[in-house]
Amino acid sequence: MPKNKNRSFAVIGLGTFGTTVASELARFGNHVLGIDTVERNVSRVAETLTEAVIADGRDEQALREAGVGNYDVAVVAIGEELEANILCTMNVKLLGVPTVWVKAMSRTHHRILTKLGADRVIQPEQEIGRHIAQMLHNPLVRDYVSLGNGFHVVDFRVPESLNEKRVDAVGLTDDFDLRALGLMRGSEFVGCESGATQMRTDDKLLLLGRRENLRRFADGL
Template sequence: MKKQFAVIGLGNFGFYLATELFKKGHEVLGIDINPKMVQEIRDWVSRAVIADATDPQALKELELKKMDAVVICIGSILNNSILATLNVKDLGVKRVVAKAVSEAHGRILRKIGADEIYFPEKDLALTAAQRLDNPNVLDYLPFMEGYSIVQLAPPSSFTGKSLIQLDLINRLGIQVIAIKELVPENVVLIPTGHFVVKESDVLILLGPDDALNGLQET
């Protein structure tokens, strides 16, 4: 379903977020105080405007209240990020998402009303660390404290064995929530124990971090 988004702050994170949302078929309004940033993104979003997000009146004129979500991607100047978040909340926007550059910054944004907080640099670092530590990990998503979801290329010890034989849930507390088959291309959600793992498969697993990290040695 087509949605309406506004992205405030068109640096690297804001630029890529706005253009990806637009590619997915959504209406995207890009906002930045820097005319150069606005000019660069103009052809890649529905509309791009020059505006100071720390000015409540400037944001009010953009009718942000009708947006499904407004994302504040200002990170380098914390005061501006905080003021922009406050201004957007005061407009009654239903979903306010903000980028944070530190845990302290994130706590402040949450206290003033941000509904969701993203830590792009922290998340990228965690993913990179996981992939460097275990080359089989193709993607990584923290789920809750001590648990993660990973996309994993099967270790050689997995190939040719059924999920019953691997018994990951009982041995390691790891749940196989899906398998992406590449040959032929297919996605199996909550596979049965009789599924036999192929070398070309990609496993989507949910489990304790320690157990997931140990899979390269399984």
């Protein structure tokens, strides 16, 4: 397997979620191995991924023969079969894959995978649902990224009520304990270090802070 500046990924389970993850990683130029027990799922990505093989994630030897232990990251994307998901997670850990991400189907499943040593447990439906709900709740929220420990970076669309106001005139720090990281004005980034930057309607204001403070600010716009 060739080594380059990009990482290598083994994606096990090529349903909709696994195929999307694997295809996007390959599009970014990474070395990606796709594994599934269903031939048509493997055939579907054979020309997109670096490698695609038919194998059972429950079988440690099959994963070993596929070279999974040589990859930087394993993504266990098996969705419907709880036992297969857990056994596959155990196997990639036994093979010594440095980083393991696993798709979970429930809170209990999440706890089990964490106990098994998964580096990141994801519940795509819940995460996307929360993301969409946040944007539906306040149309000014264009997007956001969770940084952990309660902190988020949020992309707000500047409304008419803030047009031509200075960043330091809306109480971000004093009233909401938020930090302005900058503005996106079309394709141009405008810094806000001095606080004197004037906002314009439809600018994208990038804010860093805790969720509850970001929500208070957004709800008041």
